[in-house]
Amino acid sequence: MSSPHLGRQDEPRDVWAPPPPAGPNGEPPDQPVSGAEKTTPADEAVPWKQLDPRMLLVKPITQGVRALPAIIVPLFVGAQTGNPTWILVGAAAFVYVAGIDWLMTRYRVGPVHVQLKTGLISRNVLSIPRSRIRSVDVRATVMHRLLRLAVLRIGTGQGSGAGTSSFELDAIAASDVDALREQLLAGVRGDEAQIEGAPQEPGESPDTSRDGLPTPRDPGPELARWSPKWTWYAPFGFTGVLIILAGLGLIFQSGAVYERLLDSEFITESANTVRDLDPILAGAVAVVLLIVLASLIAMTRYFVTYSGFTLHDDGRTLRVRHGLLNTRESTLDRRRLRGVTVENPILLRFVGGARARAIMTGLREGSGESSLILPDAPHQRALEVFGAVLHDDTLAQVSLRRHGPKALQRRLFRALALPVVAVAALVVVDATVADLPRWVWFLAAAVVVLSVILGIDRYRGLGHATVPGWLICQSGSLTRARDCVAAQGIIGWTVTQTFFQRRAGLATVTAATPAGSGGYFVEDMPAKDAWDLIEAVTPGMSRTFQH
Structure with a gap:
């Protein structure tokens, strides 16, 4: 049984955060749009810029796989026939691959939209509202670093499936990266509810240098630094x-x-x-x-x-930088921050380790390292980063509420169901077909014992807590995660009860959010407490439930 109950847009603003408004031209939130017709006159007045010409030394290497069919075939024919014309054709194809992106790629950052124009035969113009920018990632391979170049990528929260395009500038001068990043992030306005405790931005335009680009901001206090240990x-x-x-x-x-x-x-x-x-x-x-x-x-x-991982907080953005050979730097807008997740995979948990990820609007779990704010590190260090990022050290220390013996029974049943069936099958084989060796029974007993331990461990990792303005939930054993989600980032609730959950008086409550995984689960909690949990996190929402 599943009963979705979504937040209504007519809820009071201090109780329920409405969905983010559409973009300046009416486009749906979080969706980049293509085509120059979507721009404004102010955008059109901004001149197009070209990529750094030093990219001509990088593209033949980074795009070598794409160029192989165009290069190998004429070179092979030329070697077989002895005709130097084919070799010249292969060289021309190589020059084409090296130069076409530089010749045909243009970009501009207007007051409302940022645009990328690519292609020779098939022309493509990608236009993204600046208010939809979620993050700015900067990476550089060894070749880029040697030539003092970088690759800048804009994150908008749209998936990378079929039909989608990515806004990536490969390559720009490393000396222009900080200023361009500030220019991109300066256009982001807080049209979403901001998490409690995060500093508000005044909204003024940043100071600009002589070339018209914003002056790079100080990265701010350092929240974490990588240790070789x-x-x-x-x-x-x-x-x-x-x-x-x-x-x-x-x-x-x-x-x-x-x-x-x-x-x-x-x-x-x-x-x-x-x-x-x-x-x-x-x-x-x-x-x-x-x-x-x-x-x-x-x-x-x-x-x-x-190697070299650092996390800085300048009050407006979180800046993550890491990498020994290929470097990567991610800039996360705090106004899109909706919480933090601390992950404890089972083996890492046994040695006292953990990692932390930011829960960002528009950045799904598939974004990978884009949301990482601390790699595998001591668990205590992960909790410290947890508190520092959310500006509240107490959130990491909140005691979780257990879900009772019924939840424990469900986890033991699910952990033992398959092993018990397997043992029963072995008993039948031993009695009717052939005597099984002793080591088979030792192995079966070990599997049963490990299954019991797994079920108990899954229950020990299960729990939740409600703090004013926050939902904290934890679950899992092989990969245990403790999620702290801001109430203002929750856009709906789902209460689910399977047949077995109804018999046990349990329910699973899901908090829907456009950030992170998209939904955070409070699994197998007492059904009678589900409405109290929702009321505690989002006051007034329980009135929308139909009993």
Whole structure:
């Protein structure tokens, strides 16, 4: 049974935050629009700008894969026929790929819209209202850094599915990045409700330098700085294992590589060694080697990706910067901030680690690192960042309300259902087909015990709390997350009861929001307390429920 109850736009403003208004030209919120006809006369008066010409040295490398068909074919034909004309055709194709983006890409930042014009045969103009800008990301590969260039990307909150375009400037001079970022963010007005405690912006235009661009702001106080000691948390994720599995998948998909690998001397000697060893010992050695290799890969990736991580807060934006070789800098508008999530994956939790993400309007979970405000680090450090970002240290220390024995029973039942069925099947096989070896029963017993532990751990991680202006909820075991969501960012509620939940007197309450994951769940709470929770977070909303 599912009963959605959405907030009404006629609710009092101090009780319920209405949906953000449409853009200056009536476009729906969070949706970039294409076409120059959407601009205003003030936008048209701004001249178009061109990318930095040094990008001609970067594009042939970064776009090399796209250019391969146009380059390899004429070069191959020229080598086979001895005709130098084909080689010239390949060189011309290479020059075309290197120069076409620079020649045909233009951008401008107008008072209302920011526009990007690309393409030669198929011309495309992407126009985005500046009020829809959610974040500004700046990244630079090694080549970009050597040439003092950067790639600037505007986040609008629109997905990257089919038919969508991204606003990305590759590449601009690194010396212009700060000023351009200030110019883009200066156009963002607080047309959404601001979270409680975040400083209000006066709205005046920033000071400008002689070239007309805004003067870069001071990054503000430092909330977090990466420590090399944090690298030891990396092996307790699944990054290394996933990279190894991906590499093996590529090898197996390539038949030629797979055959050469099987015929190699290393594989032959390894197979002979395994045959000489006890199977259990060989398996243990393989597991240890896999763990060591995965740990080294994870630590290397973590060090390269997050080395130099810093988090600054200038009162208007959160600025995240990290990267050893390829750098990345994200700027998150505080007026879009709707809370913080602290994540505790199971292995990371056992060693006292955690990570933190900002819950931002327009930035979904698929945005990945764009919302990351602290990588894998000590749990206490994550809580400190949690409180500093929300300007309230007490929110991270709020005690959660447990959901009672019925919720515990549900988690134990769900954790044990499959193992119990598997054990019953083993009993039938042992009685009717053949006697099973003793190690099978030891393994089955271990699985049952681990399932019980998992169910209890899932219950221990379950809970919620209501603080004036905030909803705090926590759930999960393999990946436990503690979410703190601002009440003004919640646009609706859903109360769900399955058949088994109704029998147990439980319900799941979902707070809908255009930020983060889109919905935050209070799972298996007593059904009689669901309305009190909604009333505590958004006073007056319980009147809209039909009992």
